[in-house]
Amino acid sequence: MRLGVLDVGSNTVHLLVVDAHSGARPLPAYSHKAELRLAELLEADGAIGAEGVDRLVATVREALEVAEEQGVADLLPFATSAVREATNADAVLTRVAQETGVELQVLSGAEEARLTFLAARRWLGWSAGRLLMFDIGGGSLEIALGVDEAPDVAASLPLGAGRLTAARLPGDPPSPADVRSLRRDIRTGIAGVVGDFTRFGTPDRVVATSKTFKQLARLAGAARTADGLYVRRVLSREDLRTWGQKLAEMPGRERLALPGVSEGRAHQLAAGALVAEAALDLFGVESVEICPWALREGVILRNLDHMRSA
Secondary structure, eight states: OEEEEEEEOSSEEEEEEEEOOTTSOOEEEEEEEEEOOGGGSBOTTSOBOHHHHHHHHHHHHHHHHHHHHTTOSEEEEEEOHHHHTOTTHHHHHHHHHHHHOOOOEEOOHHHHHHHHHHHHHHHHOGGGOSEEEEEEOSSOEEEEEESSSSOSEEEEESOOHHHHHHHHOOSSSOOHHHHHHHHHHHHHHHHHHHHHHHTTOOOSEEEEESHHHHHHHHHTTOOOGGGOTTSOOEEEHHHHHHHHHHHHHSOHHHHHTSTTOOTTTGGGHHHHHHHHHHHHHHTTOSEEEEOSOOHHHHHHHHHHHHHHHO
């Protein structure tokens, strides 16, 4: 059957259409993205402003039309941290439902981490052993560790690249003082959860998902997306340290000229690099393998599992 996953994230609204069957690997059929940057449209009181809500409604309506054109039999719509943490989240969800008919399921941070972990586990298989996963989104950082398909421990921290850029790095390029202050606070936040993970043992394999990690790996010399899903891509802590400093000193136009950096993410990449480096450093990880599957695939896999057990 043809499924559509509508991901209302902190950076983009992404419709992923897949041909999926129980027991088989979901096959991507179509992808439709719109840069919305909801994490950067929050007002001082934490609400999504009128312009942001208008754009969200229009974008969801457009994605719904694309899903219909692509023959989607079942649409799985969800929203993550930008909507979840907005002070007017209920009003936003009500308006989207009234004007588009789409009822967004708001995932908790823990659900994000568990579903992304599920996707990584299915991609890598049981031979990966105890798996540690990092995911940097626009609004939050998810971390999960475990030996099964459900992690033994998971955490979600408000350390997304878009959120941090909008709130803490106003300059282009940001001032060294702002970078130092943000780096310190990122490390404090991550250090606060490390103990929750270390008690479950040392990971056998460490992976990272998300556009931020993929673009950072590309900067460090990893293969292009066009080279295929099955090419192994690795990002080291040393590369993150080097590129984190470079990115913090570059204006946005220079970041945009770098290989693999998209226009919608160029201004966020310095903050993303600070989070990535801190995560690897504080967890004692020398390098991570980039996993092509993430939250959207996790939502699809969970849905297929429920269909099989019904």
